[in-house]
Amino acid sequence: MSKIRAAVTSVGGYVPEYKLTNKVLETMVDTNDEWIMSRTGIKERRILKGEGLGTSDMAVEAVNELLKKRGISADEIDLLICCTVTPDLVFPATANIITDKIGASNAFGFDLMAACSGFLYGVTTGSKYIESGACKKVIVVGADKMSSIVDYEDRQTCIIFGDGCGAVLLEPTEEDFGVMDTIMKSDGSGRVHLHQKAGGSVKPASHATVDAKEHFIYQEGQAVFKFAVTNMADVSAEIMERNNLSSDDIRFLVPHQANKRIIDATARRMGVGEDKVMLNIEKYGNTTSGTIPLCLWEWEKQLKKGDNLILSAFGGGFTWGSIYLKWAYDSK
């Protein structure tokens, strides 16, 4: 019997309407468009406005689009994995809230937290449920409402992050398409450079933690940059080597969108030109778990059956990794 692989068979995405531009940020903190563009490649990011709206509300939009495109109903879904660092609530899992809101009454679900590598960890996990035969339809959501944990008085972080969500459907195939290989890595010692100080069990929320702004992202940008640039390039080169792929074999690098300079370094290391790099950081900034599926969503129409994609990310944890994905359908 031939091997069962997990193929991506549909994609959905959602970005909120409101655009927070560099020009507006100039009025909020001591920064300027030239600095932000040259250091990060970001021009604007989307922000989810509206009382009572959270990560699940963006996910519902993305998942409903994905279901509609594939022509299936929510109750056919077996499993939904929500990759996020900004869940609606501390518990229960946002995956449960999404499945309830979309009416996926036969699905089980859980959240997966691996920060910027979350979506890659999610696809890796979801593909195992497909390959084992345990599930036939798995949705992997990458969604973050980063504006809920950004300090808009901190110029080092508020210029980077935005809100957004993408989602993919994984289904079994016996053809040679889908998730071909994955390399996932982590190094918890990197947590000191990128984390949220309070709100967990070590330091529960209190007046003091709120006053000290400890519920926002803490990032030592330079340190993270150094690790990101090396590790994202290394792991992308490693997965190419392991699968005997040359730069000519690659249709697209699908990188986590944290900083254009990190993406450029990864592409250089892989030997692929700009025309083979999915890049939308200028419009959306860093949406954490959302970046990679949002790229797939935006580029879907350009993808052809058999295209070789390398998905790569680095982020908080530290976590990083790469997936070799062979695209399984021609988009209509």
Ligand code: UT7
């Ligand atoms: O996705 C999760 C993983 N995260 C990442 O991959 C992020 C990795 N890090 C980065 O992308 C970059 O380190 C940043 C974009 C966060 C910062 O860029 P940088 O080139 O590393 O800048 P820096 O922190 O070294 O700061 C350079 C200068 C400093 O001024 P002095 O000390 O040279 O006078 C900063 O105070 O730029 C200053 N600066 C700013 N100036 C204008 C820092 N932020 C700003 C700002 N506007 N927003």
